Amino acid sequence: MFITLGLLLYSFGFTVFLMPYEIVTGGVAGISAIVFYATKFPIEYTYFGINVILGALALRILGLKFLTKTIYAFSMLSFLLGLFHSLMPVDEAGNTVKILGEGQNFMSLLLGCTMTGSSLAIVFLNNGSTGGTDIIAASVNKYRDVSLGMVLTFLDLFIIGSCLFIPQFGDMLQRAHMVVFGLCTMVVENFMLDFLMNRQRQSVQFMIFSEKWQEIANAIGTHMEHGVTILDAHGWYTGKKKKVLCILAKKSESTAIFRLIKMIDPKAFVSQSAVIGVFGEGFDEMKVKVKSEKGKVKSEK
Numbered sequence: 001m002f003i004t005l006g007l008l009l010y011s012f013g014f015t016v017f018l019m020p021y022e023i024v025t026g027g028v029a030g031i032s033a034i035v036f037y038a039t040k041f042p043i044e045y046t047y048f049g050i051n052v053i054l055g056a057l058a059l060r061i062l063g064l065k066f067l068t069k070t071i072y073a074f075s076m077l078s079f080l081l082g083l084f085h086s087l088m089p090v091d092e093a094g095n096t097v098k099i100l101g102e103g104q105n106f107m108s109l110l111l112g113c114t115m116t117g118s119s120l121a122i123v124f125l126n127n128g129s130t131g132g133t134d135i136i137a138a139s140v141n142k143y144r145d146v147s148l149g150m151v152l153t154f155l156d157l158f159i160i161g162s163c164l165f166i167p168q169f170g171d172m173l174q175r176a177h178m179v180v181f182g183l184c185t186m187v188v189e190n191f192m193l194d195f196l197m198n199r200q201r202q203s204v205q206f207m208i209f210s211e212k213w214q215e216i217a218n219a220i221g222t223h224m225e226h227g228v229t230i231l232d233a234h235g236w237y238t239g240k241k242k243k244v245l246c247i248l249a250k251k252s253e254s255t256a257i258f259r260l261i262k263m264i265d266p267k268a269f270v271s272q273s274a275v276i277g278v279f280g281e282g283f284d285e286m287k288v289k290v291k292s293e294k295g296k297v298k299s300e301k
Contacts, residue, residue, distance in 0.1 A: 006122035011080035013115025024182035026156025028132025044082035074131030117192025210268035
C-alpha cells in the first residue's frame, strides 16, 4: 500500500511539474524523459524496457523477494506515468499545459522534485524500489555503508550531463541550461531522499534514574519488547548506590518510552540524547571492510 502511495506521488510530481517544462532528471526516469523530449517516444515504454533489463541483471544480488516488489513498482510506475501523462491537458499546438504558467520553471522544479524525492523515500522505507538506478543504488548499499542518495548522485551526473551531446535540444546554451536545471533536480530530489531516510533511522539513548527501576525495565521489556541495560551507579552527594537503566531506541519510540516511565514513576530523572548511529541487532548493520587471515581486505556486514 505504501509503495503504491509513493508511486502515485512520484507519477504526479513528475508528469505535472517536470515534464511540461522539459526538465531533465536523473535515473531511468530521466533517461526516459530525455528520449521523450528528443523523439516523443512514450516515456512509459522506455522506462519499462530499461527496468526489465536492469532487474534481470540484479536478480542474483538483491534476491527474488526484493525484486518482486521492484517488478511490481516499476510496472505500476510505467502504467501510472502513461496514465498521468494522458490525463494532462494540452494546448492548441498539442503541447502539455504548464500548470504554473510560463517562466515558472524553477518553482515547478522545486515542487516536482520535492514530491519525487519524498516518494522514493517512501518506497525505500518499505523495502521496495522504483527500479532503474535505484536497483544499482540498493545493490551498492547492500555491501557498502554509502547512502542511497550519494550513489544516485554519481549516476545522475552521467545521465543529466548527456543532454550536452543531444543536438535536438537546441544550441549549446540551451543544452547547458537543461543540464543546470537537471543538476538542481538532482540536489533537491536526493536531499529529500536522504532527509526522510535518515530521519526515520534516527536513534536516541535514554538514561533513566528511578527507585522503581525494576518495574520500568519490566514494562519496557514486555510492552515494547525492547532490550534494557542495567548499570551500577554511585551518587556523589547522597553516597547511595543506584541502578540506572540505559536504553537505545528509535526516535519514533521515544513517546511510548516516556509514557511508560511517567505511568510508573512520574518523579523519575530521565536523560535523552541523540546518537549518531546504532549498529547491531534491531538497528543498522555494520558495512565495513575487514582484513582476512591472509591480510587481504574483504567486505563483510
